[in-house]
Amino acid sequence: MGHHNNAFFPALPGKKVLPAANSQFAIVAPDLGLIFLFIALISCTPFLVGFWYGELELLLPMASAPAGFGIVGVWLAGVPKAEGEARLSVAVSAVALIWLAAALIGALPYTFGLGISYTDSVFEAMSGWTGTGLSLLPSVETTPRTILFWRSLTQWMGGLGIVAFTIALAGRSGLTRFRLYRAEGRSETFMPSVVATAIEMWRIYLVLTALALGLVLLSGISLWDATNVVMTAISTGGFSVHTAGILYYNSPLLEMLVVPVMIAGALPFKLYFLLYYRRTFGLFADRQAILLFALIVAGCTAVTFDLVSISSLAPAEALREGIFMTVSGITCTGFQNADPGSWYGTTVMILAALMLIGGSAGSTAGGIKLGRIILGLEVLRWWFRRLHTGWRTITPLRHDGRPILEHLPEYEVSKSMLVVVLFVLMVAVATLLLLHLAPQDGFDSADVIFEVVSAAANVGISTGFVNPGMSPAAKWLFIAVMWTGRLEIVPVIALVAGAARRL
Secondary structure (H helix, E strand, O other): OOOOOHHHOOOOOOOOOOOHHHHHHHHHHHHHHHHHHHHHHHOOOHHHHHHHOOOHHHHHHHHHHHHHHHHHHHHHHOOOOOOOOOOHHHHHHHHHHHHHHHHHHHOHHHHHHHOOOHHHHHHHHHHHHOOOOOOOOOOOOOOOHHHHHHHHHHHHHHHHOHHHHHHHHHOOOOHHHHHHHHHOOOOOOOOOOHHHHHHHHHHHHHHHHHHHHHHHHOOOOOHHHHHHHHHHHHOOOOOOOOOOHHHHHOOHHHHHHHHHHHHHHHOOHHHHHHHHHOOOOOOOOOHHHHHHHHHHHHHHHHHHHHHHHOOOOOHHHHHHHHHHHHHHHHOOOOOOOOOHHHOOHHHHHHHHHHHHHOOOOOOOOOOOOHHHHHHHHHHHHHHHHHHHHOOOOOOOEEEOOEEEOOOHHHHHHHHHHHHHHHHHHHHHHHHHHHHHHOOOOOOOHHHHHHHHHHHHOOOOOOOOOOOOOOOHHHHHHHHHHHHHHHOOOHHHHHHHHHHHHHO
16 A cells, blocks of 8 residues: 655645645654653652652652643644654654653753753663663762652653553554554554553553562562662663662562562563463463573573682672572663672673573563564574575475465564664674773773663663763763664664755
């Protein structure tokens, strides 16, 4: 079905024809307006925390976020809607813009409430929305609770995706919304419509959050701390309400209770959907879940072995750090009960590799995603089988237990492998730029690579390289890497390419 582009159709009598670019904007603008209005509504939640803890002086700085989202939302919603379908490139670029705007507006409470620079505020907001967890706050301990809750809330909302979140609330379907949803790096559709899928995902997310809260409270920490830990663990975000993070509690019990919460966030949400509706929990029938657990076991073993044999840690302490850091790394959560900066180089690289792979497609985790790794391995097997059977024999590529038709393998594979290549390329380019932009006092290039992987895969584990003393150029580079990594690169490229064509 061809896309109706007004530039190629003669004007009908009495019809005003918009230029092609404007008509495309008019198709997506009302949907984008609705998204911003819903974000504005949810951004009012920290007011409750402000009232509860008597931080009334922060209500006005906090109001800057809902006001900003509301103004943009009203303006976009007021654009007269044009009929037709938005081009895929337009929908993809729109999603990149939504996430960028979320960080630029979401930064305002940090600037007005804490008095930190706008660059640092945008860094904090982008780290929040993308679920990264790297932080430039001078002191988390002295930060008011209203602002701390805003940080946790952005991670919790960003975990499933801003678009998925608002589509569920809006409750209206359509091709434009489907394209916005897919452009956010979401491929799972286990319901007939994208709205039904988004609603189910949010229902699952709320139930998981409630169950996780009950579990974490068993450790004996306060309700305030537990709520924030759970919001940032289930969304695989990693922000904490204490400067020392999880180590502040010095509780192996809490760490072991948080481990299943992090894993729950990194498993495909389709599993929970099937458990609820079909009463089947196909954990060991799902290939992403199997690979996730296999990598956790392999990672724990390798890291624990290194910590005992190279870093000379006591076996019990090595196991505690090995389990927690491996799970935190591969699920892209970013909590840490150890300092990777004090680890041996090879141990840090094992963790970096797990972080880059990331969790399952259709989860809250970041990274390249396990689904793409599985597809890549299947393609390798397919190629070798074709080498043995000969090119004239039709050898179907099997994926998810079913054969993919002859003309689809190349398309599916090239699409997935393109993202993998772009991820690696982004890490390489960003590392080279950082080595030139930031002075390496006490940090080697392995630390820089680790930190870039942490930002690109939206993890947040840090060797200490990311700090408030970095140059503004380095901070903006990290902001760009977190944004690009969360959207799996293509939407940002589409936005930049579209903007370059306009110039």
